[in-house]
Amino acid sequence: MTETLQHKASEAAVHSPVGLAAYFDTLPFLGRLSCQKRTLTAGEWTELELNYEVGAVGLADGAWLKLAFKFYSDWALFQTTDPTGANYVSAEYHARPLAPGQSPATVQALKVRFDQKGHERPFQKAIVIDVVDGYLNPGDRIVIRLGDRRQGGAGTRVQTFVEKAFRFRLFIDPLGSSKFAEVPGDCKLEILAGPPHALQVIAPRLVGLGDTFDAIVRVDDIWGNTCRDRHLRGTLVITAPDATERTQPIALAAEDWTFARIPGLSFAETGEWKLQAWLDDEPFVIAAVAYVQSEEEALRPVYADLHVHSDDTVGTNDATYNLTYGRDIAGLDVVGYTVNDFNITEANWDKAVEIIHGLNEPGRFVCYPGTEWCGNSAAGGDRNVVFLREGKPRFPFDEKGQSLRSFEWNETTAGTIRPGMWPVDRLHAAYEDDPESHLLIPHVGGRRCILDWNHPELERLIEIGSAWGQFHWLYTEALARGYRVGASAASDEHQGRCGGGAPATGTFGSRGGLTGVIADRFDRAGVGNALRARRTFATTGERSFAALWQGQHFMGEVFNAEPEAPLSYRLLGHAGWEEVQLYDGDRLVWNRDLHAEVGLSERSVRIRFGGARIKDRYRAAYWSGAVAVTGAALLDAHGVGFDHPEQSVWRTGLGKLGFQTATHGDVDGIELTLSDLNGVHIAIDAKIHGYSKIGDPLQPPPHVHAPEARLEVSGKDLIAKGSITLDLPGVELRLIVERITDQTLPRDLADEISLSNLELEPGREHPLFLTARQRDQSRIWTSPLFLKARS
Numbered sequence: 001m002t003e004t005l006q007h008k009a010s011e012a013a014v015h016s017p018v019g020l021a022a023y024f025d026t027l028p029f030l031g032r033l034s035c036q037k038r039t040l041t042a043g044e045w046t047e048l049e050l051n052y053e054v055g056a057v058g059l060a061d062g063a064w065l066k067l068a069f070k071f072y073s074d075w076a077l078f079q080t081t082d083p084t085g086a087n088y089v090s091a092e093y094h095a096r097p098l099a100p101g102q103s104p105a106t107v108q109a110l111k112v113r114f115d116q117k118g119h120e121r122p123f124q125k126a127i128v129i130d131v132v133d134g135y136l137n138p139g140d141r142i143v144i145r146l147g148d149r150r151q152g153g154a155g156t157r158v159q160t161f162v163e164k165a166f167r168f169r170l171f172i173d174p175l176g177s178s179k180f181a182e183v184p185g186d187c188k189l190e191i192l193a194g195p196p197h198a199l200q201v202i203a204p205r206l207v208g209l210g211d212t213f214d215a216i217v218r219v220d221d222i223w224g225n226t227c228r229d230r231h232l233r234g235t236l237v238i239t240a241p242d243a244t245e246r247t248q249p250i251a252l253a254a255e256d257w258t259f260a261r262i263p264g265l266s267f268a269e270t271g272e273w274k275l276q277a278w279l280d281d282e283p284f285v286i287a288a289v290a291y292v293q294s295e296e297e298a299l300r301p302v303y304a305d306l307h308v309h310s311d312d313t314v315g316t317n318d319a320t321y322n323l324t325y326g327r328d329i330a331g332l333d334v335v336g337y338t339v340n341d342f343n344i345t346e347a348n349w350d351k352a353v354e355i356i357h358g359l360n361e362p363g364r365f366v367c368y369p370g371t372e373w374c375g376n377s378a379a380g381g382d383r384n385v386v387f388l389r390e391g392k393p394r395f396p397f398d399e400k401g402q403s404l405r406s407f408e409w410n411e412t413t414a415g416t417i418r419p420g421m422w423p424v425d426r427l428h429a430a431y432e433d434d435p436e437s438h439l440l441i442p443h444v445g446g447r448r449c450i451l452d453w454n455h456p457e458l459e460r461l462i463e464i465g466s467a468w469g470q471f472h473w474l475y476t477e478a479l480a481r482g483y484r485v486g487a488s489a490a491s492d493e494h495q496g497r498c499g500g501g502a503p504a505t506g507t508f509g510s511r512g513g514l515t516g517v518i519a520d521r522f523d524r525a526g527v528g529n530a531l532r533a534r535r536t537f538a539t540t541g542e543r544s545f546a547a548l549w550q551g552q553h554f555m556g557e558v559f560n561a562e563p564e565a566p567l568s569y570r571l572l573g574h575a576g577w578e579e580v581q582l583y584d585g586d587r588l589v590w591n592r593d594l595h596a597e598v599g600l601s602e603r604s605v606r607i608r609f610g611g612a613r614i615k616d617r618y619r620a621a622y623w624s625g626a627v628a629v630t631g632a633a634l635l636d637a638h639g640v641g642f643d644h645p646e647q648s649v650w651r652t653g654l655g656k657l658g659f660q661t662a663t664h665g666d667v668d669g670i671e672l673t674l675s676d677l678n679g680v681h682i683a684i685d686a687k688i689h690g691y692s693k694i695g696d697p698l699q700p701p702p703h704v705h706a707p708e709a710r711l712e713v714s715g716k717d718l719i720a721k722g723s724i725t726l727d728l729p730g731v732e733l734r735l736i737v738e739r740i741t742d743q744t745l746p747r748d749l750a751d752e753i754s755l756s757n758l759e760l761e762p763g764r765e766h767p768l769f770l771t772a773r774q775r776d777q778s779r780i781w782t783s784p785l786f787l788k789a790r791s
Helices: 020-026 319-329 346-359 424-431 472-480 524-532 594-598 715-721
Strands: 002-005 014-017 032-035 039-041 048-053 064-069 089-094 109-115 125-132 141-146 163-173 187-192 198-202 206-208 212-220 234-239 245-250 259-266 271-279 288-295 302-308 334-340 366-373 383-387 438-442 461-463 486-488 514-517 536-539 545-550 558-560 567-572 577-584 587-593 600-612 621-630 634-640 648-653 656-663 667-674 681-689 708-714 723-727 731-741 748-753 765-774 779-782 785-788
Touching: 014 020, 032 163, 032 187, 089 109, 089 125, 125 141, 198 271, 198 288, 212 271, 212 288, 212 319, 234 259, 259 319, 302 319, 302 366, 302 383, 302 524, 319 334, 319 346, 334 346, 334 383, 346 366, 366 524, 383 424, 424 438, 438 524, 461 472, 472 731, 472 765, 514 524, 536 545, 545 765, 545 779, 545 785, 567 577, 567 765, 577 594, 577 748, 587 594, 594 731, 600 621, 600 656, 600 681, 621 667, 634 648, 634 656, 656 667, 681 731, 708 715, 708 723, 708 731, 715 723, 715 731
Parallel strands: 039 187, 206 288, 302 334, 334 366, 438 461, 461 486, 486 536, 558 785
Antiparallel strands: 002 014, 032 048, 048 141, 064 125, 064 163, 089 141, 109 125, 163 187, 198 212, 212 259, 234 245, 234 271, 271 288, 302 514, 366 383, 383 438, 514 536, 536 779, 545 567, 567 748, 577 587, 577 765, 600 667, 600 731, 621 656, 621 681, 634 667, 648 656, 681 708, 723 731, 765 779, 765 785
């Protein structure tokens, strides 16, 4: 039936579908999005169905939709080419019953693709759905299946880190004009930690004899998320240097995070103490060990993460969550809370600063506010600004009301981008009148710092490790340019796990770092002075320790060298030190191979993959391939340095292995145990590709300068040479096969280096720093001694 209305101005009848206008009034104009689930487990495989009900606006021929989520999520990349494969995404049209007299929609198809840069920051990752050859009626539905399993696919692998309110946001172009509108009402999911997988024990690596300290024991899932709301019991065994033991129960929290703080520990005997923790009645949960060195008059280093984001710009969960996680779960002593300067609103900044000041507690937890100046590399690149003093920071405006941002743009900004302090020269000028209150740290992130710019009074440290990767090359370049910068590392945390937390599987694919600080006082002023004095070392997330000195001169100092006095160093670790190197700027001048010192094995060999493709944002080298061993039995193989379950090695046949991993400047490896080294032949075939920024994730882009690598070695060559290296085009990109030891490597290493043997050029300054690697491929760097060699 069609309703007929009389029109006063014409004898012709007016027609409209019966009741359709009233039905339109019941619909949201832009439609609504719904989801059948409310919670997911981090890293789980699932099928997720989202329903979009078309609003009163309808969708025109040529319209398109974007189901977007935030760029820092490591949800597995969606694909649209293999319906039987994992992470397949589909979109399906369902027509609503027609009203009397209503014409059916004419849409012929929905075309789906996935684009990692499909929308605006922070909702950049997008499933894009095009309406093909026709229009959709209001009330029609589009069903989007993430991980569509109907044709045998495995589903989709969920984001691997927890988030209180993960959001899918739908944007529609209803008119086909490429002008997008946000559909009100995000699909919100809480992503929870999985079951217990491993314990972590966090304690300082070095303490003074008789000094008290706290240790933290926490329970993590397989992806490194701390479990919650678990009723578990644990045991802690403390072993003294003389091998005597004492045992105590661990009172793990039953609500919220599953952790325990063990306060007031103190050791009266000099030497290495061992803290071992396990869960009672949970034999498959991996136990944890930490080592603490207790020494007379030792100054305990404090561990800092000076680069932590939250959801007020580009992080996960709110400021309070991230800061209390750093204090209570990561066991950090110092946190530098960081906002992207162009993204933060003034109201959110003021709120964050208030929270930071409220949590700052001298003697327990030092917290600094900070910003990330987000200039493009062409203008100097990323610099963190850490506000070291009490009171209101000089941001977002100076005393004259001038903006101190790089520029201003966020989700709610109307109009054009508004420029501010640009280029980095002007950032330097904004703070150079008070350098003691400010610390600027150049770093490598999405917009890597360019070292054509430097301010010696403000830029006292440089970030050489973060969740973005490891950047030894940046450190050596800065020192070779003559810049007096010390070592720092941080998480640059976007996933809510600061303090050396587990990496994600995407762009932020490296373990976050830590800065060790040797401070005379544990408060803002004391730690700030030590940071500016470069009394620091940088780790790849571990509570390791490193120090370098000559006589009374400590790392970070500028001085004239005593030619007869040796350099002294001390290293404390957990997995055994395998290599120690001394650099003079960008020049390796001394090396120590601990595998060779303790004795190389006749049966053990290691394959290592390391480096990055490029220096910029999507730098990771993704390695996949095969290892073939002939001429000897392959008795065992296991991975080292792998960061999460998707990096692995497995047997594919007799003497054959498959592997896949990713390196972001870090190093991963495979240790092989053979029946005999003499007659063995090892062949490694690797494919190297980059990040699937655009295009089909099932066909990732090859590393154009070295898409494949092949290395063949014989046991005889390894016996003769010790190691064989294939250097590849890239950034410290290489493939290595090497002999290793079967013996235990030392966790405590102290020695001297003769200055005269280094043959340093007299009359000029030499920035000498130490870097060392442990068997698990964790790493540490000291700040330099800036010494002038005498003639």
